[in-house]
Amino acid sequence: MIRVFLTDDHTILRDGIRALLSLQPDLEVVGEASNGEELLTMLPSTPTDVVLMDINMPVLDGFATMKRLHDEYPDLRVLVLSMLDHENYVHRMLEAGATGYVLKNADITEITHGIRTVAAGRPFLCTEVGLDMLYKLVRNVAAPHENRGKSGDLSKRELEVLRLIAEGLTNAEIADRLFTSKRTIETHRQNIIEKTQAKNTAALIKFAVSSGLLSE
DSSP states (O other): OEEEEEEOSOHHHHHHHHHHHTTOTTEEEEEEESSHHHHHHHGGGSOOSEEEEOSSOSSSOHHHHHHHHHHHOTTOEEEEEESOOSHHHHHHHHHHTOSEEEETTSOHHHHHHHHHHHHTTOOEEOHHHHHHHHHHHHHHHHOTTSOSOOGGGSOHHHHHHHHHHHTTOOHHHHHHHTTSOHHHHHHHHHHHHHHHTOOSHHHHHHHHHHTTSSOO
């Protein structure tokens, strides 16, 4: 039996994953936490094989938590479960000691396969992350001198968010406009910054104009 500890600040998501994992005969959810601090407090009394952990969490986020886990529980396997799909996040978490990385839009079959894989001590990347990194590697090899940070790297939703940022809307206003949460918009904004290498809002707007996404 593989003992799994769920760590995510969204209760509904934890409830859903716990219910789905309960259908797996070889997986058992032994604990839940809404942030890294709660996880670290509970681990000493909760024998665990795999921690399924988000990155964006209050109090103690995934990056800080991963460092503590790597130092204090070197044999514990961590499978990151996040909506952050940029390779920088993947690299940072894997370098910090995570064994695998899976996106929240993955289906339960891929998530459970990831849990079993990292529990066995093998690295795991979900299909979407793995293929995205492979495609980027192929593009970089084929065109090493091309400029980085092109609008084609942005998803359709990220382009929508970028246009609304350029219109001067706040994260909360963009969330209302796109019928989503402020937290989701903050994540999209961070992804846009990472992909475009813009350092601030003014640089983002300049990028949007230079890419032809907006009129002067």
